[in-house]
Amino acid sequence: MINPFVNREYLTVDAFDGVSLVKNKIIEKGCAVVFMDDEPIGLITPRDLAASPHNLIVDCLSKKPKLLYGSKIKDALKIMDESRSEILAVYHDDELVGTLFKGDIANHLMTTIETHHSNLQEVAHDLRTPVANLMGIIQLMEESFIDSENEELFSAAKIAYKNANNLISEILKPTIHPAFAIQVTPFELRKILEESVLQVQDIGRNKNIQIFVNLPESNIFSSGHSLSIKRAIDNILNNAIKFTKPGGSVEITSELKAEHCFIRIADNGIGIPDEMKPFLFEKFTSARRVGTSGEATTGMGLHITRQICESNAVGLRVISTVGEGTVFELKFKLIGILAN
């Protein structure tokens, strides 16, 4: 709520004060509450003074929305954005109680984000050791139980360890401004797809789901952050298997069109109901469901996938019909094709 950020001590000016007399005080304080006949009639800001040539305060006043005491920060920020105001007056039961600066909220949010990130990194750091211990146990067990049935289980366990370790590494990376975080380099698309398929093959086999890969023989080159893009493809492939019933199939195809390469990951699974589609890419989405074999879901996978696609300029489209399956289409900008 905005309550802790409301300034109850504010500068006041009379509506018929001359601008030249009070201008410097308003600029110094950031705003002033304007009174006419002992009643507050509005809030004047340096922006109002800059926008208006008039010599009386009352003529420089612009209409601004009122914030209600007890409003949520998110709602207050939305009102401020829509009205392009950095400062607004706060009211409680039609009575002015103070002013709210956007800067105060921003500072608080920054501190909160930094604290959360720091806590998350501490947790991730503490997780490293137990996860590494797990890998050790898996390796020991693998040596003791060598047979083909267990081999697949150990293979799946090792893949799960690798994914967990990668996630921990991502969290432990230093915070870099998103504009500088993406290392854009050329990468070969087929190689990434083949690695992703290899990673999920055991999971697919365990669930009796066939994975078909129909890609051209040539090497297809695009550019972006290859590790992130692989993660996005991993998420889509994992979902395809998760939401397909045993006995079903997942097919990966490609199409080259003009300057783009379209990669389609199609399953014949349970599909996505229309009412869930608007929320598919939200963080901790309410559209999350348990997999067809009871697989758990965090509701984060597709949110991360979309973020990765946006930051790598990869187009993302979903077509789905309940009971028939889902197609995820990724659109990559081509930088070259090399015959194998």
Added chain:
Amino acid sequence: MNERSIKYSINLNFEEIKLPPFQDILIVGKNSTQGKIGLTKSFEMLIPNGFETIDIIDERVETVFVNKHILKKMPAEKVLEILNKNVFPFISDGELIRVDFKINISIENLEVTSSEL
């Protein structure tokens, strides 16, 4: 040594003025230093209920103050139409324009019956 003497020469003239400094119509141009609310308040203090403030949508004009005597004789829309055609094109940014607007009404063919005499 001669002492310096200073002589002052003053030109003095004076005339009667009336407040407010317009009797009929005042046009407030866009971006003038005097704003609408301040002007309205000051005119109201000088001649309570004497002027009508007409806000208009025009790229040159902020507002128009019209003496109510004029509006008794001619509707506001007609007054604005005349001003728009004949005065607004000459208004520059930030100007205050005083318009003398005298209405002369003559009625022809007024019939009076003998019973009304």
